[in-house]
Amino acid sequence: MRRKIIFSLLLLGDTIVVSVVPFLALLIRFDGDVSPFYYKQLLMYVPTIIVIQPLIFYWFNLYNRLWRYAGVDEILNIMAAVTVSSVALFGYIVLSPDYVYLPRSLHLLSWMMTIFFIGGSRLTIRFLYYYMLRQSKREARVQNVLIVGAGDAGAILAREINQRYFKEKKVVGFIDDEPSKINQYFLGTKVLGRRCEIPDIVEEHQVDEIIIAMPSAASAVIKETVWQCKMADCSAKIVPGIYEMIDGQESVQQLREVDLEDLLRRDPVKLDLENISSYLTGKRVLVTGAGGSIGSELCRQIARMAPSMLLLLGKGENSIYEIDNELKEKFGHITTEPIIADVRDAVRLQDIFAIYRPEVVFHAAAHKHVPLMEAHPIEAVRNNIFGTKNVAEAADRFGVKNFVMISTDKAVNPTSVMGTTKRVAELIIQNLSRKSATKFVAVRFGNVLGSRGSVIPLFKKQIAKGGPITVTHPDMQRYFMTIPEASQLVLQAGSMANGGEVFVLDMGKPVKIVDMACDLIELSGLVPYKEIDIKFTGLRPGEKMFEELLTAEEGSQATKHEKIFVANIKMADEKKLFDSLKRLQTITDKDRIIREISYLVPSYSGPNKESKKEEKVAELLDKRLAATMT
Structure with a gap:
């Protein structure tokens, strides 16, 4: 009912405007001294004007818009509607058999005045709505907001606040x-002013909240801005970073507290979407470990490429159920198939491949927890080595076109069972690539922020409990990237596959774990070492002080993508590989497993070697400290 009333009022108002405007134009054209002859001629066309112009306005949707939110787009639409209707009217009048000359300037003046009155009527609706709501909420306490970043993101955010959230x-x-x-x-x-002036500006303008609207800013800029907000003792929120932006439109609902990922923000990945879509769009794609951190993000990224079917394989029913529901909600146009299966079950995998015939496989299923795999090497062997072998052999047998395995920087000069088993998995797919029509490749990268088992969730729990945060060593460093970034680069690397490559992602600069701990403490509004202590516990079994992406012997070659490289890795001796795999299938003794994987990966330094080295360094430092004190 309300819509009908608004429609009727707008139509009535427009009818009056288009009827009156030509006569006003005549008055202006002749400075008020208009011949009765022109009035008589113009009256002949008023019925035509009343019919043609409102009909064209209706066609341009001038009667079914929310004018209380009118902006530039709506004004442009009004101009287009008036222009088209004016041209149509001019053509009708000129071609009319009863046409009598009217001044051409009359049509131009009518066009301009119609835009003015029609546009003014719509903007009046917006201003009245804005004014009435402001008046109704005049007593309410409104938060003063300061936006950092006078660019596109800041503009979109400011418009949204001014139009939709001005009450708060x-x-x-x-x-x-x-x-x-x-x-x-x-x-x-x-x-x-500038970012360095934030504390003074906050005090002067009584700012309640600061919003950082710089989605592409470097981590150093974000970190400095957060520090200025902290100095101003003002709460800060942030527009999501580039990897979280899906459609490029920021909104107040997307704002969140500043997190560690913002302080470690990396440059956006430039993707060759044409190459990626060429091997994913319209294809049947299988992701193993689809419920995990990397696997689930791969599924999200792949879903955007519109595969004909996306197969979600994992042994954790809850995680597979969750990612399947999420994809159905966000990407209802694609077909997803949740599959509960274990990659260690070769027979089950053969059945799955026979039924669904996947064309592309992303193998993300693996045991990744270093200390746990040190304690249970047989599980690392079964899952990381033979699980990979089972999936790869099924892919070869059923003619999969592309097979991409997710590897790790821990496979380089490994000190852990987990890293060594992942290196053996690389050897297996490289060997298969020699004789298979399937393009087998592996992609190495370091730690991902926010993944299950990463230090970030642990640190957050420790801060919530009041500390202390436990860090293994003050000098320990790791490479980090975000889960979306890693997943996007994996898809890009898959598009470059020729078969047998081990791709290495550019991880940027390594980050000290203790620095990350301090940043998290400060983001929580606390002071490191005072309000939250940091304790050093020493390296755990299998851990390294520093991770590597390549050995000195390997080196790398550039690809056409600036963040993806190819490691120069020698192929494994096939007989040695398969003889050793046969022995590993029957071994259950921990020491024998260690010896066998050491035989396959000579660069494996053995259990606790790095830890023992660090223990000796610590002992030496303790002795020197004791000598100094005495």
Whole structure:
């Protein structure tokens, strides 16, 4: 009913406007001295005007829009509707058999005045709605918001706050380091200063909340901005980083607290979507370990490429159920098939491949927890080595086109059972690539932020309990990237496969674990070593002080993608590999397993070697300290 009333009022108003405007144009054209002859001629066309123009306005949807949110797009639409209707009307009048000359300027003036009155009527609706709601909420406490970043993201965010959230928030200003923007007005709001001036600006303008709207900013910039917010004792939120942005549209609902990923933010990945879609779009794609951190993100990224079917294979029923439901909700146009299976079951895998005939396989299923695999090497062998072998042989047998295995930097000069078994898995698929039509490749990368088993969730739990945070060593470093970034680069590497390559991702610079711990403590509003202590526990079994992506002997070759390289790795001796695998199938003794995988991977330094080395260094430091004290 309300819509009908609004429609009727708008139609009535437009009818009056288009009827009156030509006569007003005549008055302007002749400075008020209009011949009765022109009035008479114009009256002949009023019925035609009343029919043609509102009909075209209706065709341009001028009667079914929410004008209380009118903006530039709506004004452009009004201009288009009036222009088309004016041209149609001009053509009708000129071609009319009863046509009598009317001044051409009359049509131009009518066009301009119609745009003015029609556009003005719509903008009046917006201003009245805005004013009435402001008046109704005048007594309410509105939060003063300061936006850091006077760019595209800041503009979208400010518009959203001004149009939809003005009852709760008010943008009092922008912050930007670009000198040309300082003291200029951006969307009607002043750019108050630079990031280094945030504490003073917060105090002067009584800012309640700071929003960092720089989705592509480097980690150092975000970190410095967060520090300035902390100095100002003001809460800070952030627009999601580039890897979290799906459609490029920021909104207030997407804002979240600043997290560690923002402080370690990396440059956006540039993807060759044409090459990626060429081997995924319309294909049957299988992901093993689909419920895990990397596996589930691979599924999300693959779903965007519109495969004909996405097979979600994993042995954890809850995680597979969750990712399947998520994909059905977000990507209802694709077919997903959840499959509960264990990669160690070769017979079951053969059946799955025979039924579904996947064309592309991403093998992400693996045991990754280093200390646990040190304690249970037989499980690492069964899952990481023979699980990979089972999936790869099924892919070969049933003619899979592309097979991409997720590997790890821990496979390089491994000190752990987990890393060594992943290196053996690389050898298996490299060997298969020699004689198979399937393109087998592996992709190596380091740690991913937020994955299950990573240090970040552990640190957050320890902070919640009041500390201490436990770090193995003050000098321990790791490579880190976000889960979406790693997954996108894996898809890109798969598009480059010729068969047999081990791709290595550019992980950037390694990060000290203790620095990450300090950052997390500060993000929680606490002070490291004072309010939350940090304790060093020593290296755990199988852990390294530093991770490597390549051995000195391997080296690498560049690819056409700036963040993907190919390791120069020698192929394994096939007889040696298969003889050793046969022995591993029957071995259950821990020491014999260690000896066998050491035989397959000579660079494996054996259990606890790195830990013992660190223990000796610690003992030496203790002795020197004791000598100094005495």
